[in-house]
Amino acid sequence: MSKRLDSLYRSQSAIYKYILYLLSVACIVFFFPRGGQFKYEFQKGKPWQYENLYAPFDFSIRKSQEDIQAERNAIQTEQIPYYRFDTSVSANVFEDYNTLFPEVFQEASLSRRGYDYMLRAGVQILDSIYTTGVASVEEHPLDGEIYLVRNNEARRMPARLVHYSDSLESLVRTMVGRQGLDRYSEDFVSLMARVVRPNVRSDSELTEKEIQNKLANISSTRGNVDEGKLIIAKGEVVESENLKILESLKSEYESELWTASNSYFILAGYTILVALVLMMLLLFLKKYRPEVYRNNVNVTFIFFNILVVVFLTTLVVKYNAGLVYVVPLCILPLILKTFFDARLGLFVHVLTVLILGFVVPNSFEYIFLQIVAGIVTILTISELYKRANLFISVGQITLIYIIGYFAFHIIHEGNLENVVWLNFGFFLLNGMITLFAQPLIYIYEKMFGMVSDVSLLELSDTNSKLLKEMSNRAPGTFNHSLQVANLAEAAANEIGANAMLVRVGALYHDIGKMNDPTFFTENQTTNINPHDDLDPAKSAEIIIRHVIEGIEMARKNNLPDRVIDFIRTHHGTTLVYYFYKKSMEEQPEDTREEDFRYPGPTPFSRETAILMMSDAVEAASKSLVNPTYPMLDAFVDRIIDGQMQAGQFLNADITFKDIEAVKKVLKQRLTNIYHLRVEYPE
Structure with a gap:
């Protein structure tokens, strides 16, 4: 029984994803309008690509909403x-x-x-x-x-x-x-x-x-089509008259299809298709974004956004299908790119549009426009913390909608007459609602504990309360953090990691030292070292404690979890080597290695790995006396190779190529800091 419970506990993350997956499928199918799907696709101005179509049953030709409204207006x-x-x-x-x-x-x-x-x-x-x-x-x-x-x-x-x-x-x-x-x-x-x-x-x-x-006597139909009558022949162009007959047949067919006996089969078909789409999303996350897949909060966030978009779109379609383009679908890839990356944002956007293809009228036109608009969103949205960028991108998205609408109108009508100018108002309204992405990002940060570039920019302000306090209580640590931030940011830019996240993590990684600043050499302004009067194990305990105290301080000041990860992992599971060696020299029989080792965990992303390397190199470089370029080169290699041999980067998504690139940047930066020149052979 205990083994079964233990296995269940270890599988709780996977069980949660399965439950979330099933609930999402059920909700999306529930949102769908009740009705079957007509088995033919057709568009005005395009030839009928199927065999000759004969009326399968008697049905009435329905008037369009425009025709009915025109009659109502005439009566009034x-x-x-x-x-x-x-x-x-x-x-x-x-x-x-x-x-x-x-x-x-x-x-x-x-x-x-x-x-x-x-x-x-x-x-x-x-x-x-x-x-x-x-x-x-x-x-x-x-x-x-x-x-x-x-x-x-x-x-x-x-x-x-x-x-x-x-x-x-x-x-x-x-x-x-x-x-x-x-x-x-x-x-x-x-x-x-x-x-x-x-x-x-x-x-x-x-x-x-x-x-x-x-008004009550207005008929919603005009004429009937008898069973067996030819509706449209193969190759015939779908024009206004036969278009109305086809739309009437489609409406009648879908309502006839949705009967007590057929409804369960139709729901089963919808469920299978939606389940396939969401399964593709989970497989994509598991294969290409494992760090996102492992985090249930991230998976919940993605599914939540899909459900919100599907719900809003189906709600608008049920109210008035003509307003479907008012729904700001491009907010979805914009937000996902902000919190994750462009590829994930576009993939989720395409899958969501495919799901909505079951709901909206003119599904091909809708899918085409929304996918193109999503691609433009991904390509244009960058550095969202700069307000002008969002306005520029939204303007480009709106322009794509307008151009696409013009193109489809020309295809359908063959001219620019009968353009519904109100649709341009819908596109502009869509763009204005898309600007709501900024406050929505802030709301999501509070709801899901996530962090965006906008928040990172705010946290990187050295005049913030916490950093100001560190500069006053531990000025040496503050300067060390600034140096590490510069090194780590340059390294992140070199390998394509999140430079702003690394910089913020570097600024806050040593805030735990504020509680006992004089026990760290960078804050000692005199020759008095408090560690001289302490047992090596006690000294190591104080040094190691700054990680735990930093985490507590960060949580007290409401720092995001992604920033706290840098505090937790910047020393990994390495040894406080100086005091461990001192203890081995003084009392080897009472020295336990675990007492001198940081609790970890080891870095689990490229960004946290970069910080570990930059922090170790910057701190150790203070001990160099009259360094030369060969000395710095060997020095950086020795420190980072030691971390690799200790297995500190095994859980991090970083390659040997990336590590070598980080080494190169650190060497260049240290050379600039110490104003060295490369020694050329004579």
């Missing part, structure tokens, strides 16, 4: 508005007229006949006005026609027949003139202004109800 703009006629208003108007008429026209000043004639003339004017009604200025309908609802009966009529309160004066004057009563026109105008009130009002509720009824 062409709808004749409804107005309601209020009969009670006209009755009150006539009562008011009969009441106010004697006040305006005194019966004593007119003959009885004239009085009655004028009274009837006013009634006729009101009858004429209220035959079609009066509308207020605010209710003024548009030119054209209206529906006038009177006694629950709607009558279609020209809008110009309705009278308006702002035009009543001229109307009354005209009608009074026809009655031969011009001399009384002002009186009639005054009287009508007092009694006439609007009785025609817009019925927006009824108008909107009519619009909604018409």
Whole structure:
């Protein structure tokens, strides 16, 4: 039982990867839209490459969203508005007229006949006005026609027949003139202004109800295709008309395919394909990026980013497939290149685009554009800590999208007409969202404990709190760290390692010496050496302790784990040789080698190996007296060859060629430090 548990414990990293792999496959398949895949690929403007296609069943030709929207817009703009006629208003108007008429026209000043004639003339004017009604200025309908609802009966009529309160004066004057009563026109105008009130009002509720009824009756199809009818012949170009028929068949086919009996088989097919893609990713990591594969945090980070991109894309496609290019897919290779390398970033990007090919419309066009944009991202993004570089790269990515869209449009349409200019806005929005990569990198650093060049640049500032404290408490160690940083950075550049990471690791690798600075020779300003009064084993313990204390101090100050790795490994498992030899001379029987050996681990990357070599060479070079070039040459070879013989680089991904290149750089730098010239033979 204990052996089984022990085996399970040793395999926990592999078990975690298997679980992560299965969960990722399940999540991606869950994100996929429910439906089958049409077995033919086609594009507008390209010939049909398959055999003659006949309708496998009866189906309707579906209208495009653009066609349906055009019909909706036409209904809303062409709808004749409804107005309601209020009969009670006209009755009150006539009562008011009969009441106010004697006040305006005194019966004593007119003959009885004239009085009655004028009274009837006013009634006729009101009858004429209220035959079609009066509308207020605010209710003024548009030119054209209206529906006038009177006694629950709607009558279609020209809008110009309705009278308006702002035009009543001229109307009354005209009608009074026809009655031969011009001399009384002002009186009639005054009287009508007092009694006439609007009785025609817009019925927006009824108008909107009519619009909604018409919208609800819009058909999503136009015509049918009978089973067995030829849809398209081999070699025939896919044009607008047969394109709509093919798209209708595709939609109907995929919905017909997704039935209770078929759905499980379709899901199984999706699962197999997604599993194959993610398996390729794991195999790539295991074979070509073993240091990433061994780190479960890194593997989780990569799978997490793939899941986020797939989720966002499928969400956008379900909402509106036309917005698919708004999703900033190029953030994926950009971020992966920042934390890992360009090759891994591009590989993951291509695999993710292949997965999304199942989801998006026009999959070939989408895959082509996104892969090209990803390649441009990898080629252009460099030194992301320089803000201008990100803006330049995003501009180039956006330009690639625009050029690619133009090219596909020309292929599909054969001209530059009908260009959807809104898509350019989508590409620009995509570029603006891609700029969010900077804060996203910071968020990822906090979430996953990773480190980017931006953070390394901040950590390399010698005015930071921790380095400032070291320069005050252990100035000799601080100067030593600066020298080691310069040597290690030059060596890293020579072999193509991460120079900035090496420099930061070198600056912080000896921070543990701040606790007991005088026990290290570079900080001793007098001839008094505290080790003279200590047992060699105790001295070795103090020296070795600076590694452990450095790790604790780094964690307390929230330094990234990749920087702490340099503190942990810069002495590997080497001996504190001076005190070990002294102990062997003084008390050989009580001397144990493990008491004088650093706890390790040994360097496990090219960067940590470079630091070990640079640190040892720089520290030991202080003991050289009047060095010459041959002396420095032999000195560097002796120290690094000793580390190799001690097996310090067995776990590091560094070759003999790289080590020789590092030696060469260290020799050149030490020669410059000591201002030596090469001795030429006489």
